[in-house]
Amino acid sequence: MEDFEFLRNVTIGQYFRGDSVVHRMDPRAKITVLIILAIVNSLTQSVSGNALMLALCIAFVFLSGISIRFMLSGIRPALPIILLFAMMQLFFYGDAYPPYGVVPETYWQWGMMSVTNGSIQLVVVTLMRFLQIYLLVSLLTGTSTTTQLAYAIESMLEPFQRFRIPAQEISLVGTIALRFVPIFAEQMEIIMKAQASRGADFGSGGVFHFVRRTRQMATLIVPLFVDAFRRAEDLITAMDARCYTGGRGRTRMVRFRMVARDYAVLGAIVLFGCLMVVFRNDFPI
Amino acid sequence: MSDVGQPVIQVNDLHHVYLRGTPLEVKALNGVTLEVRPGEAVGIIGRSGAGKSTLVQHFNGLIRCRERGRVIVTGHDMADPSVNVRLIRQRVGLVFQHPEQQLFERLVGDDIAFGPKKLGLPPAERRERVRWAMEMVGLDFERFKDRFTFSLSGGERRKVAIAGVLALQPQVLVMDEATTGIDPSGRKEILDRIVGLRKAYGVTLVIVSSNMEEVASLVDRLYVLEDGRTVLSGTPREVFAHPDRLMGYGLGVPAVSAVANDLLKHGVPIPRTPLTVTEAVEDLWRILSSSGT
Numbered sequence: 001m002e003d004f005e006f007l008r009n010v011t012i013g014q015y016f017r018g019d020s021v022v023h024r025m026d027p028r029a030k031i032t033v034l035i036i037l038a039i040v041n042s043l044t045q046s047v048s049g050n051a052l053m054l055a056l057c058i059a060f061v062f063l064s065g066i067s068i069r070f071m072l073s074g075i076r077p078a079l080p081i082i083l084l085f086a087m088m089q090l091f092f093y094g095d096a097y098p099p100y101g102v103v104p105e106t107y108w109q110w111g112m113m114s115v116t117n118g119s120i121q122l123v124v125v126t127l128m129r130f131l132q133i134y135l136l137v138s139l140l141t142g143t144s145t146t147t148q149l150a151y152a153i154e155s156m157l158e159p160f161q162r163f164r165i166p167a168q169e170i171s172l173v174g175t176i177a178l179r180f181v182p183i184f185a186e187q188m189e190i191i192m193k194a195q196a197s198r199g200a201d202f203g204s205g206g207v208f209h210f211v212r213r214t215r216q217m218a219t220l221i222v223p224l225f226v227d228a229f230r231r232a233e234d235l236i237t238a239m240d241a242r243c244y245t246g247g248r249g250r251t252r253m254v255r256f257r258m259v260a261r262d263y264a265v266l267g268a269i270v271l272f273g274c275l276m277v278v279f280r281n282d283f284p285i
Numbered sequence: 286m287s288d289v290g291q292p293v294i295q296v297n298d299l300h301h302v303y304l305r306g307t308p309l310e311v312k313a314l315n316g317v318t319l320e321v322r323p324g325e326a327v328g329i330i331g332r333s334g335a336g337k338s339t340l341v342q343h344f345n346g347l348i349r350c351r352e353r354g355r356v357i358v359t360g361h362d363m364a365d366p367s368v369n370v371r372l373i374r375q376r377v378g379l380v381f382q383h384p385e386q387q388l389f390e391r392l393v394g395d396d397i398a399f400g401p402k403k404l405g406l407p408p409a410e411r412r413e414r415v416r417w418a419m420e421m422v423g424l425d426f427e428r429f430k431d432r433f434t435f436s437l438s439g440g441e442r443r444k445v446a447i448a449g450v451l452a453l454q455p456q457v458l459v460m461d462e463a464t465t466g467i468d469p470s471g472r473k474e475i476l477d478r479i480v481g482l483r484k485a486y487g488v489t490l491v492i493v494s495s496n497m498e499e500v501a502s503l504v505d506r507l508y509v510l511e512d513g514r515t516v517l518s519g520t521p522r523e524v525f526a527h528p529d530r531l532m533g534y535g536l537g538v539p540a541v542s543a544v545a546n547d548l549l550k551h552g553v554p555i556p557r558t559p560l561t562v563t564e565a566v567e568d569l570w571r572i573l574s575s576s577g578t
Binding site: 016066067070073187191195196199200201219220221222223 | 306307308309342345347371374375378379380381384386387388389399400401402403404435449450452453
């Protein structure tokens with residue numbers, strides 16, 4: 001039967017109260033670490049290099065005290081599509097990528113499809129890359145409040161303000177978007193329950209009954225949109241009532257300060273990143 | 286008000302935990318026991334967060350009992366996975382808080398017909414159901430059926446939403462704070478119609494409310510929830526005779542009951558805790574006229 005507990009599946013974007021080293025780190029430092037590791041991630045092709053990166057990400061998660069099992073459970077809804085992509089890479093990318101570090105070998109071939117050690121490597125590396133980014137992003141949103149994130153984005157975009165980049169507005173948009181994810185998940189749950197109470201049956205018809213499933217979705221999407229517009233209007237009124245006129249010249253109640261530990265972590269990550277990039281071709285396999 | 290026959294809803298020592306096994310788990314129910322007999326009107330009150338909504342969502346299988354406890358609805362044990370939940374949902378109609386948010390069709394009539402259509406009824410019967418449901422909530426069928434859903438006023442939209450649940454012709458109607466946020470006259474109209482429905486068709490009512498006056502005048506029995514437990518139960522008169530305990534649960538008593546309790550403390554021999562102004566007037570009149578002679 002249907003399970004209406006949506007928040008169980010939305011682990012990304014969810015904040016987990018805590019007082020770990022990761023929680024206390026300056027949000028700007030966290031974002032910078034994320035950016036550096038994302039760049040390194042996209043430049044590392046080898047299995048062993050990615051394994052090293054993945055180990056680092058898992059170590060971060062352990063430091064944060066958030067259960068890694070719970071964090072990974074958020075992938076479950078996306079598993080079918082991930083598997084589909086993995087299959088396509090495995091069978092159709094056989095000749096597209098020469099394997100890293102070993103002599104190309106073809107194990108199986110049939111028409112357009114082939115499995116080579118290059119495509120196997122590609123699948124493994126892609127999955128590891130995905131996991132790294134997923135864990136890092138979950139960790140960022142899981143250990144920083146929206147206020148911290150907004151502050152970080154705003155203060156990191158500040159230097160670009162002279163090029164007319166509206167730093168404050170961008171961070172506001174980001175904050176609102178993040179803030180509304182759990183609200184909409186909750187609203188969706190309520191609407192789904194209300195429709196189920198009057199006879200709707202979600203999840204029936206199987207994966208291939210597109211039309212029926214789309215019709216079922218209409219009973220959710222329409223009320224959800226109506227609600228979203230209503231909330232947007234409420235938000236506008238609330239901002240107007242507080243005399244919000246845009247970001248220029250606004251001051252903050254809480255200001256963050258980078259401490260020695262933040263600089264130390266940043267330095268270490270930059271060093272690690274540089275080494276990874278410089279020696280990216282020296283990894284075995 | 287017949288208390289013959291099996292209870293339609295029977296809840297025994299029910300526990301429920303939201304998001305079990307995650308860092309966000311919340312205990313919502315800690316041992317609720319209650320029963321609803323056919324044809325009666327039962328009220329459930331408690332401060333917000335006491336578990337009222339979680340409890341009533343067990344009544345039609347939106348939440349299934351996975352922890353301790355049992356929920357038996359019209360003779361079916363809801364923990365049994367083979368129970369036909371859609372049948373239960375048709376028998377137990379649940380109206381949520383702000384039900385107007387669930388409307389999605391362009392036309393009022395189509396929206397109300399959603400439930401009957403899902404039941405697989407033929408068009409003619411669907412139409413009859415819609416007409417009946419609209420009458421029940423006080424919307425004129427001819428005048429409203431082809432109006433745009435989103436052009437209606439808040440109160441009218443709420444009536445449409447309630448009609449959408451009534452169109453399933455449930456044996457039990459559960460109203461989870463379904464009248465909050467509309468004006469007093471609209472509120473009174475909806476409640477009067479629900480009472481009419483009970484009188485005419487013997488529909489069992491479960492009313493979740495935070496408005497003491499409303500529950501006092503409507504229900505036969507009352508359950509008070511606190512921290513996911515049933516802490517007090519009885520007729521409204523019995524329950525409202527404990528104003529101090531109710532205060533402790535973040536609730537109050539109807540204003541007339543409070544005045545009467547005070548009078549009693551000051552030595553006026555009030556024979557019963559009045560629930561409505563009319564009752565209080567009757568009692569006071571009797572006391573005054575007897576002391577006058």
